[in-house]
Amino acid sequence: MSDLRNVSSNPHIRAKDTTSRIMLTVVIALLLPAFFGIYNFGFRALVLILISIATCVLTEYIYEKLMKKPITIGDFSAVVTGLLLALNLPVSVPFWIPVVGGVFAILVVKMLFGGLGQNFMNPALAGRCFLLISFTSLMTNFNCDAYTGATPLASLKAGESVNVLNMILGRTAGTIGETSVIAIVLGACVLIVAGVIDLRVPGSYIASFAVFVLLFAALSGIAISPAYLSAQLASGGLMLGAFFMATDYVTRPVTKKGQYIYGVILGFLTAIFRIFGASAEGVSYAIILGNLLVPLIERYTMPKAFGKGGERS
Incomplete structure (x- = not known):
């Protein structure tokens, strides 16, 4: 009988979702901004995306092979990391940049901490931040055949006007995947409809960012207007x-x-970095710092177990 039945304590929860299905859905959603x-930056963008994905998948495979661990590249999590990393790169970077970033993201941030489910920060963003710190000039050079000059965020930082419609449509400089708000939002709709994400984190993030960026801009003497707020929301990697x-x-x-609190913290940090920081952008660092605060957030928002001080229902 022991071979036929598995006995475990309740509650018994069954779900059709698997890691591979969720990750594959994320990949499909990311194909829109990709x-x-x-289309926006040309063939070089495709090459960078393929290099980044291949590096992440191979790094995970080689590590697990050498460590004699089960091979997990079939769950598509490494593909998601590689694709996200590539979408956060300027198209002008050398081809070795996604290799370095991919190895760092998978090996250092993900696998050395136990693999999927054990990493303490988002691997793709950690890889991007590592590249920003190590190769700042390369990671902040957005000049290419399609666009030259400052990004919209840099123009806003300098007090210049920007074309919000171009930012929504994607006719502007930036990283490979952050330029078109429409493509990003359509991809997000795929995740929402599929039930992969909900609006608690992104909704509280975007709403709180709007409040804090207007507040901090006013405190800094920046002229605020609906056009300024629209430009802040549509520019950079906020939506992505x-x-x-x-x-x-x-x-x-x-x-x-905790997810609402997390979103508000991200909005606060992003606004701080954008208005008071030396760099025009702040999304990557805000999310990384937010990741580090998650254990603290959960400590104070986790419901207490019955009999351990929790309220009776």
Whole structure:
């Protein structure tokens, strides 16, 4: 009988979702901003995306092979990491940049901490931040055949006006995957409809960012207006980060209350970095710092177990 039945204590929860299905859905959703990035920046963007994905998948495979661990590349999590990393790169970077970033993201941030589900921060963003710190000039050079000059965020930082419609459509400089708000939001709709994400984290993130960026801009003497707020929301990696990276199952809080708090913290930090920081962008660092605060958030938002001080229902 022991071979036929598995006896375990309740509760018994069954779900059709698997890691591979969820990750594959994320890949499909990311194809929209990826295809637009290829259309916007050309063949070089496609090459960078393929290099980044191949590096992440191979790094995970080689590590698990050498460590004699089960091979997990079939869960598509390494593909998601490679694709997200590539979408956060300027198209002008050398081809070895996604290799270095991919190895760091998978080997250092993911595998050395136990693999999928054990990493303490988003691997793709950690890889991007590592590249930003190590190769700042390469990672902040957005000049290419399609666009030259400052990004919209840099122009806003300098007090210049920007074309919000071009930013929404994607006719602007930036990283491969962050330029088109429409493509990102359509991809996010795929995740929402599929039930992979909800609006707790991205909604609280974007809403709180809007409040804090207006507040901090006013305190800094920056002229605020609907056009300024629209430009801040549509520029940079805010939408990509809010829907595709802040919602990472592993590095976000598990409690509903914690997810709202997490989103507000991300909005606060992003506004701080954008208005008062030396760099025009702040999404990557905000999410990484938010990831580090997740254990603290969960400590104070996790419901107490019955009999351990919890309220009776």
